[in-house]
Amino acid sequence: MDLPLTFWNWLLAFLPVLIVVVMMLAFRWGGSRAGGLGWFLAIFVAILSFGAGFKLLAVAQVKAVLLSLDVLFIIWSALLLFNISREAGAIRMIGITLPRLTGDRVMQSLLIGWLMVSFIQGLGGFGVPVAVCAPMLVGLGYTPIQAVAMASLGDGWGVTFGSLGTSFQSLMAVTGLSYEELGPLSALLIGIASFPSGLLVSVIGNGWKSLKRALLPTLLLSIVMGVVQYLLVVNGLWTLGTTGASVVGLLVGFLLVRLPTFRNQAEDSEAVELPKDNKGNEKSLWLSLLGYEILVALAFVVNLVPSVKSFLSPVVLSLDFPEVSTRYGWVTLAGPGREINLFAHPGAILLYSCIISYIIYRRIGYLEKGALKKIFGNVLKSGVNSSLGILAMVGVASIMMHSGMTFLLAEGLSVSFSREVYPGIAPFIGALGAFITGSNTNSNVLFGVLQQNAAELLNLSVPLILAAQTAGGSLGSVLAPAKVIVGSSTVGLAGEEGAVMRKILGYGLITIVTVAVAAVVISFIGEW
Amino acid sequence: MEEEKFLKVGLKEKIILLVLQVMLPFVMYIAIDREIQPLGIAAAILLTVSMLVLVVFG
Numbered sequence: 001m002d003l004p005l006t007f008w009n010w011l012l013a014f015l016p017v018l019i020v021v022v023m024m025l026a027f028r029w030g031g032s033r034a035g036g037l038g039w040f041l042a043i044f045v046a047i048l049s050f051g052a053g054f055k056l057l058a059v060a061q062v063k064a065v066l067l068s069l070d071v072l073f074i075i076w077s078a079l080l081l082f083n084i085s086r087e088a089g090a091i092r093m094i095g096i097t098l099p100r101l102t103g104d105r106v107m108q109s110l111l112i113g114w115l116m117v118s119f120i121q122g123l124g125g126f127g128v129p130v131a132v133c134a135p136m137l138v139g140l141g142y143t144p145i146q147a148v149a150m151a152s153l154g155d156g157w158g159v160t161f162g163s164l165g166t167s168f169q170s171l172m173a174v175t176g177l178s179y180e181e182l183g184p185l186s187a188l189l190i191g192i193a194s195f196p197s198g199l200l201v202s203v204i205g206n207g208w209k210s211l212k213r214a215l216l217p218t219l220l221l222s223i224v225m226g227v228v229q230y231l232l233v234v235n236g237l238w239t240l241g242t243t244g245a246s247v248v249g250l251l252v253g254f255l256l257v258r259l260p261t262f263r264n265q266a267e268d269s270e271a272v273e274l275p276k277d278n279k280g281n282e283k284s285l286w287l288s289l290l291g292y293e294i295l296v297a298l299a300f301v302v303n304l305v306p307s308v309k310s311f312l313s314p315v316v317l318s319l320d321f322p323e324v325s326t327r328y329g330w331v332t333l334a335g336p337g338r339e340i341n342l343f344a345h346p347g348a349i350l351l352y353s354c355i356i357s358y359i360i361y362r363r364i365g366y367l368e369k370g371a372l373k374k375i376f377g378n379v380l381k382s383g384v385n386s387s388l389g390i391l392a393m394v395g396v397a398s399i400m401m402h403s404g405m406t407f408l409l410a411e412g413l414s415v416s417f418s419r420e421v422y423p424g425i426a427p428f429i430g431a432l433g434a435f436i437t438g439s440n441t442n443s444n445v446l447f448g449v450l451q452q453n454a455a456e457l458l459n460l461s462v463p464l465i466l467a468a469q470t471a472g473g474s475l476g477s478v479l480a481p482a483k484v485i486v487g488s489s490t491v492g493l494a495g496e497e498g499a500v501m502r503k504i505l506g507y508g509l510i511t512i513v514t515v516a517v518a519a520v521v522i523s524f525i526g527e528w
Numbered sequence: 529m530e531e532e533k534f535l536k537v538g539l540k541e542k543i544i545l546l547v548l549q550v551m552l553p554f555v556m557y558i559a560i561d562r563e564i565q566p567l568g569i570a571a572a573i574l575l576t577v578s579m580l581v582l583v584v585f586g
Contacts, residue, residue, distance in 0.1 A: 036580075036582045037583050054568070055560060057572075058556040058560055062557045064553070065550055068550075319557060391549050
């Protein structure tokens with residue numbers, strides 16, 4: 001790119017992101033309004049300072065809509081499944097049943113806000129784990145803002161090896177390195193990040209005074225999950241890194257709450273009456289959660305049985321895009337945009353779960369007549385606001401990527417720091433990319449090669465810098481406005497995402513700083 | 529006293545904005561693909577107006 005890297009150009013490139021964050025945090029604007037303002041700024045800066053033309057902006061916007069549709073398919077289906085399950089009593093049942101298992105608020109928050117969130121992240125991402133688990137936390141008595149913040153931070157460590165490893169796959173694809181080269185250090189840094197993630201879930205839910213009580217179980221669980229994830233990744237099973245680790249974490253977690261120290265059953269928990277079905281019988285927890293049980297089973301079958309996946313994959317929606325470039329020579333090559341595999345898409349799997357669970361819930365009397373109208377009404381109310389926010393945010397990210405603004409931002413960061421400091425900066429570059437685009441995968445695609453080049457120029461370990469990139473991207477993606485909008489949609493916070501952002505940004509930085517420090521220490525030890 | 533908005537963007541209006549923001553970029557794509565410039569410009573203007581309504585009145 002011919003555009004010189006100056007502080008002024010860097011600041012202009014940063015302006016759309018800055019305005020979105022400021023409007024959401026300081027003025028408490030919702031995601032759609034703040035994203036819309038960021039969109040206008042991104043267009044002005046792209047045209048006036050980065051030499052973007054009409055064709056480039058149009059292509060960027062169409063690609064943004066295609067990417068948004070990919071995400072919106074998941075959001076609308078997740079909202080539908082959540083509302084069907086809520087009407088069937090799932091959220092209320094968790095609120096009643098979990099305190100019977102353990103009255104310890106720290107363990108309750110860790111089980112749902114950290115371990116369950118990570119398990120769902122293992123199967124599919126883009127805010128779905130938060131959208132699913134935040135209402136469960138509300139059912140346990142946490143405020144909606146606390147619930148979204150807890151689930152978001154609990155989710156952060158699991159993104160790179162979650163969603164069947166798509167983010168890690170993208171890092172390998174763009175850098176040309178294998179899992180043997182990238183896996184060990186990536187798993188190590190992410191394993192380290194799981195510890196502060198778990199601790200912060202407890203702190204947000206139960207205050208700083210809970211830190212002492214949370215320390216031991218969180219340390220034990222993060223070591224267990226970190227080791228399991230490391231072993232899976234270095235043995236080539238990186239697609240199951242988060243899933244395997246969180247399954248073992250959940251098992252250990254349920255064993256822990258059997259211990260007298262953590263059982264601490266609430267005295268009045270048995271006295272709360274369980275909701276009843278249409279026939280007057282008490283509802284069962286497992287039947288109430290049927291929608292999510294079907295989702296987990298279908299996700300496993302569709303993703304892990306190749307014949308099922310190929311059977312469901314004949315219809316793929318995509319568009320071919322022409323090559324576009326800015327006046328300063330930043331080129332985006334021609335090629336297909338986001339491909340949407342209509343029947344094997346995570347949104348489709350959620351939709352199948354909705355249909356099957358609705359039929360069963362109706363047959364066993366867990367849903368009343370007329371429930372469907374209420375369900376659709378609630379889905380529409382949350383879905384429209386969130387969708388407008390996603391469209392605007394993804395539009396900002398796409399315009400910034402196509403006009404070279406995102407690249408300039410990362411380039412500025414990578415050349416401003418010395419060799420000794422750079423391992424600590426790399427996670428922040430990864431986090432920045434994920435914050436802007438809402439995706440660890442996109443951050444790796446955008447900045448993977450840049451970080452690789454920077455590591456080679458500075459004579460640093462390439463696998464370490466790339467591990468820091470993806471770990472930062474993983475932790476930064478859950479702080480992204482686009483993801484916060486999705487997470488907020490199921491707890492009645494649509495339009496109030498700014499309040500959630502205020503809550504999570506500071507805490508989120510703690511997790512990224514932990515990875516940064518770990519990367520600097522590993523780099524230092526490696527040289528020593 | 530709370531200031532009354534000139535235009536209130538409720539759920540119905542937001543649904544219309546959402547449909548416009550999803551459909552109009554595809555109109556732009558067709559315009560680029562078939563080189564129909566006026567169609568592309570018209571879609572871009574409408575898209576910009578829909579985003580402006582969201583930012584100002586949303």
